[in-house]
Amino acid sequence: MERNRHEPVLLKEAVSALNVRKDGIFLDGTYGRGGHSRAILARLTEQGRLFALDKDPQAVAAAQEELGTDNRFAIVQGSFADMNHWVHGWGVSGALDGILLDLGVSSPQLNDPERGFSFMEDGPLDMRMDPTQGVSAAEWLAEATERELSRVFWEFGEERHARRIARSIVMARERQQLTRTSQLAQLIEDTIGRRERKHPATRCFQAIRIHINKELADLATGLAASIEQLRPGGRLVAISFHSLEDRLVKRTFREAARPGQVRRNIPEDPAWKRRLRLIGKAVRPSEHEISVNPRARSAVMRVAEKLA
Numbered sequence: 001m002e003r004n005r006h007e008p009v010l011l012k013e014a015v016s017a018l019n020v021r022k023d024g025i026f027l028d029g030t031y032g033r034g035g036h037s038r039a040i041l042a043r044l045t046e047q048g049r050l051f052a053l054d055k056d057p058q059a060v061a062a063a064q065e066e067l068g069t070d071n072r073f074a075i076v077q078g079s080f081a082d083m084n085h086w087v088h089g090w091g092v093s094g095a096l097d098g099i100l101l102d103l104g105v106s107s108p109q110l111n112d113p114e115r116g117f118s119f120m121e122d123g124p125l126d127m128r129m130d131p132t133q134g135v136s137a138a139e140w141l142a143e144a145t146e147r148e149l150s151r152v153f154w155e156f157g158e159e160r161h162a163r164r165i166a167r168s169i170v171m172a173r174e175r176q177q178l179t180r181t182s183q184l185a186q187l188i189e190d191t192i193g194r195r196e197r198k199h200p201a202t203r204c205f206q207a208i209r210i211h212i213n214k215e216l217a218d219l220a221t222g223l224a225a226s227i228e229q230l231r232p233g234g235r236l237v238a239i240s241f242h243s244l245e246d247r248l249v250k251r252t253f254r255e256a257a258r259p260g261q262v263r264r265n266i267p268e269d270p271a272w273k274r275r276l277r278l279i280g281k282a283v284r285p286s287e288h289e290i291s292v293n294p295r296a297r298s299a300v301m302r303v304a305e306k307l308a
Helices: 011-017 035-041 057-067 080-090 107-111 137-143 146-157 162-175 181-192 202-213 215-229 243-257 287-292
Strands: 025-028 049-054 073-077 096-102 230-240 276-278 300-306
Touching: 011 035, 011 230, 011 300, 025 035, 035 049, 035 057, 035 096, 049 057, 049 080, 057 073, 080 215, 096 215, 137 162, 137 202, 146 162, 146 202, 162 181, 181 202, 202 215, 215 230, 215 243, 230 243, 243 276, 243 300
Parallel strands: 025 049, 025 096, 049 073, 096 230
Antiparallel strands: 230 300, 276 300
C-alpha cells in the first residue's frame, strides 16, 4: 500500500488557486488517486459538486470505492479531452467554477511493473493509461517505421540520439520482438551509453508514453474545452511535469489572455476578445515538498481565470 501511495503535487497551492466556493461546481480532470479531489470536497458544503474524469479504470474503481457514496461527487472513465460531452451530460455546461488538470503519470501507474510505464522494474511494454483502448507500446514498436520512431523520440522526448535509437530498434526487432521494458531500456543504453545521471532510456520512455496516449493532442483539446466550460470568474489550474506540456499550457493561456497580439509592440486586433486573465506567475514546489516527494521536482503550475 505504501508503495502505491500517490502524493498529490502542489496540493495546497492548487486548491487555493481554484478559489473554491463552498457551494461551487468543480471538475478534477485527472483524478489519479484523489488527493486533490479530497481536498476540494473538504471545502464544499452539501450544495457543492465535484465531478471527476480519469482514463485509467483502476483510478475510477479506487474513486468509486472511496467516494462512491458521497452525493457531492461523481466520476466517469474518460479523457478530459472529451470534457464537453461529459459536462453536457451532467447538466453543468459553462457553469464550472474551477477545473484542475494534474497532468502526467500517477505513482500507482509508475510503480506497477505490469503497466509498463517505468524501466525501474521489468514488465510488459504497455504504457496505456486505459489498457483496454488503443495499441500498446510493444505493438507500436513492432510496426512503426524507423522514420516514425525517430520523429516521436525527437518531438516528444527531445532525444538528441533519436535516429540512432530508432535504427537500433528496427535492427533489434528483426531478431526478436521487443515486449519487455528491460529489453528496451537495455537496448537504448547499449546504443548511446550512459553519460548522464539520468538513465539514457528516460526520454524515449516519456516519448512513447506521450505518443501512445495522445497526451499533447488531448491536452490541447482539453485546455480549449476548459475555457469553454468555465463560468466567468472560474479558475483553470494546470500542473505539468515536462517542458512540452508546460509550453502548451503557457501558450494557450497567453493566447487566450492576449488574443490577436502577434508580436510585442503590435496592437491587439479589436476583433478578438480576451477570454482569460493570468493569475500570478508559474508556481513550483518548495524544497521541502521535493525532499518529501522527489517526483514533484519537475512540476509547474499555471493558473488562469475566465473573463466575462
